[in-house]
Amino acid sequence: MKHKKVVILNSRQGLRPIGNDPWIVNSHRALMHAASRDCRLLTSTGMKSWEMVLFLASITKANQTIYLPIEGGVNSDKFKNEIIRQFRLEAVLCEWVIMNNTADNNCDQIRDGGIIDDADIIYPVSIRPGGNLEKLIETARRRGKEINNDFIVEYRNTAHHCRINISKENINLKIDDLLDDYLIHWTKATNSRWPGESYFEYYNSVLNSRSVYPRSGLHTLKRILTEQKIRPSVRHYRKGWPAVAFSSLAPGGAVGLMKWRARYREMTIEPYGIAIHKDYADTIGLRKVFYGNPEMYEYLEDNDKPYFQSIGTKGHWTPEREYRHIGDIDLSLVPSDRMAVIVFTPEELDLIRQVFDGHIHSLCK
Incomplete structure (x- = not known):
């Protein structure tokens, strides 16, 4: 039939x-x-x-x-x-x-x-x-x-924004001193799959997520710690050099970069971070980004090109004080006394303790 x-x-x-x-x-x-x-x-x-x-x-x-x-x-x-x-x-x-x-x-x-x-x-x-x-x-x-109209529901443009507002009055004043000598990778929510994740895993997680978006910044941080791996992104980087971005800004200073981008309906970065001590940065291959006019790029040595950021005309990048790592970062190789984790609020500390037994700090009081 x-x-x-x-x-x-x-x-x-x-x-x-x-x-x-x-x-x-x-x-x-x-x-x-x-x-x-x-x-x-x-x-x-x-x-x-x-x-x-x-x-x-x-x-x-x-x-x-x-x-x-x-x-x-x-x-x-x-x-x-x-x-x-x-x-x-x-x-x-x-x-x-x-x-x-x-x-x-x-x-x-x-x-x-x-x-x-x-x-x-x-x-x-x-x-x-x-x-x-x-x-x-x-x-x-x-x-x-x-x-068959038995399953019709009212159309709603359900955005489920992951917008985060951070009040300077609520920032934990001790965190800058605690992480003064660290480089920080700030993560954020993703609008689709995580790098390395299958479509089945993504949609299965969505189906079972009930009322919380399962690819929020907090969930992304937890996944990084569970995998013990930071996977690189190709967004905003030249083709062929997927990179992991770090910033030398103290957490309090980085808050100024955590902005809602209405055009893309996402945050620039969110208050969830992996901090690696500066004295271990060279060991894992982190290098400082240097900035210049687009014309500079073609004159660079090949091994320097992945770390070049054009100043351009549409954005002002230098305040980020960026470092980059090309490719995956294996966090299992980082000594526990050279790494720390940052969450947004004290209420999130216990969730991260489930997957990480090192130093965890809350950005806010």
């Missing part, structure tokens, strides 16, 4: 989903309803609202057809295998539709429209009023497509 094809639809959602978000709760309910009727799910990648449903189909062991947007020149078989690995899919349950992505801004609309056309039944869940999906669903309704 041929499986009926079902699509579960959500408009674009907030950057930081949590398990109690109504769109996640009802997408899960809708998927269980469709799977219990032996339907085939139509899923996709590239947006959290699609990837959450793909993940839910994976843990439910549902049959699914995955619509895979692929950039030109990408090997489709390798990409499929990577999706299978990332979402822990059972290959026998999956069929594939390859969609060639172009520079056209309408790629998402083309993908959404194609999936809706192929579906036998549409399950709208969280649909933005006046948005593209609402129009596509209405067109499908007029054409006689079956619409």
Whole structure:
């Protein structure tokens, strides 16, 4: 018997989903309803609202057809295998539709429209009023497509901001003296997976997170300590040199850099840090960043290039007093008396003590 094809639809959602978000709760309910009727799910990648449903189909062991947007020149078989690995899919349950992505801004609309056309039944869940999906669903309704409205929830742009406001009056005045001779790596919330984390692990954590975003700055700090590894970032660095940034600013001075970036909907840095003593910095390969005009870069020695920061015209970088480490930092190699950890509030000390038995300091009283 041929499986009926079902699509579960959500408009674009907030950057930081949590398990109690109504769109996640009802997408899960809708998927269980469709799977219990032996339907085939139509899923996709590239947006959290699609990837959450793909993940839910994976843990439910549902049959699914995955619509895979692929950039030109990408090997489709390798990409499929990577999706299978990332979402822990059972290959026998999956069929594939390859969609060639172009520079056209309408790629998402083309993908959404194609999936809706192929579906036998549409399950709208969280649909933005006046948005593209609402129009596509209405067109499908007029054409006689079956619409199941049992799982609709009100559309909310649930941002779950990780904005942190730090009052100077609340800063622990002792912390600057305690960490005077340290370089500090400040971490923050991430809007997606941690480096080295699979999509399955990320969405599983979101699904089970209930009311707290599971990739906050505090959770990120705890993960670093559990892994005993700081993984580098490629953001804001030249291609080929993923780096871990440290600052020689005292914690009290670094507070001035902890700002909300409305454009990116994230903090610059958050009050969660790994501090390494300056006399051990050379041992693990930390080097001071030097600043200059963009024209300087091409004249540098190759081994100096990863530590160059252009002054540029859009930002003033020198107050950060940055040091860099290229690649992973293995914290298990750092002696316990040469490392300390910083949390935001005293209430967070016990949580970090679960994974770290060294020196832990609270930025605030």
